[in-house]
Amino acid sequence: MxxxxxxxxxxxxxxxxxxxxxQGLKLIEEERVQPLLTYLRTGVFENRNNMTxxxxxxxxVQFGDQQAHSFKLYTYYKxxxxxxxxxxxxxxxxxxxxxxxxxxxxxxxxxTILVFWMQRVFQYLDRFFTKSSTEHPDLFRAAxxxxxxxxxxxxxxxxxAAMVTVVNRER
Numbered sequence: 001m002x003x004x005x006x007x008x009x010x011x012x013x014x015x016x017x018x019x020x021x022x023q024g025l026k027l028i029e030e031e032r033v034q035p036l037l038t039y040l041r042t043g044v045f046e047n048r049n050n051m052t053x054x055x056x057x058x059x060x061v062q063f064g065d066q067q068a069h070s071f072k073l074y075t076y077y078k079x080x081x082x083x084x085x086x087x088x089x090x091x092x093x094x095x096x097x098x099x100x101x102x103x104x105x106x107x108x109x110x111x112t113i114l115v116f117w118m119q120r121v122f123q124y125l126d127r128f129f130t131k132s133s134t135e136h137p138d139l140f141r142a143a144x145x146x147x148x149x150x151x152x153x154x155x156x157x158x159x160x161a162a163m164v165t166v167v168n169r170e171r
Contacts, residue, residue, distance in 0.1 A: 014055060016062045021069045024059035025076050028121065032056045033080055036117055040084070040110045056121045070129040074136060077122045081143045084114055085150035092155055097162045104159060107151065115143040 014027065031052040039045040063069035088107045095103050119126075119139045130138045137145065 016058060019059070019062070021063045021072055024063060025072065028056045028059055028076070032121055033118075036114065037080075037084065040114060053121065057124070060122055060124045064124040065128055067129075070125060073122060074125055074129060074142075077118055077125070077139060078142050078146060080118060081111070081114065081146040082150055085111065085147055089151050089154065092151065096158055098166060100155065100158055101162050101166075104151070104155065108147075111143075111147055115140065118143070 016024075019027075035046045035052075060073055064073060085107075088110075092100065092103055092107065122139055126138050130136050130142075136142070
């Protein structure tokens with residue numbers, strides 16, 4: 001991937017007219033999601049080109065007004081958040097006390113970054129797909145649900161115990 005600046009008026013080198021939703025999701029995965037997940041894991045952001053955002057957003061706009069495709073895009077959005085939370089959860093289960101609280105706070109911060117950047121790409125779905133749906137919550141609520149179900153519900157008892165211990169120690 002080139003990090004060469006793109007000049008005003010340069011064409012985006014992909015064809016939305018012949019692209020399938022699966023090809024669009026693959027493009028989003030490779031050009032936006034994987035670099036973002038790499039950044040969250042390592043602190044190194046590999047993709048500094050705003051054209052990747054434009055491509056990914058264009059894919060969502062192209063397919064976001066077709067019910068079946070909107071559902072695929074929405075499902076993919078949730079799977080990315082769920083996958084990241086599940087991956088991080090494996091590390092949290094081994095912790096307790098203040099280490100758990102600290103790790104949970106860091107995970108929440110990184111999850112917030114992930115959700116913010118994913119929402120930017122998929123925001124078209126909030127305007128048309130989730131707004132008219134009673135069974136699919138908006139993107140933020142869907143991400144919050146993923147975090148709650150995948151992480152928080154599984155560690156909340158240990159977190160409460162850790163907080164009580166910290167409070168009692170400071171008294």
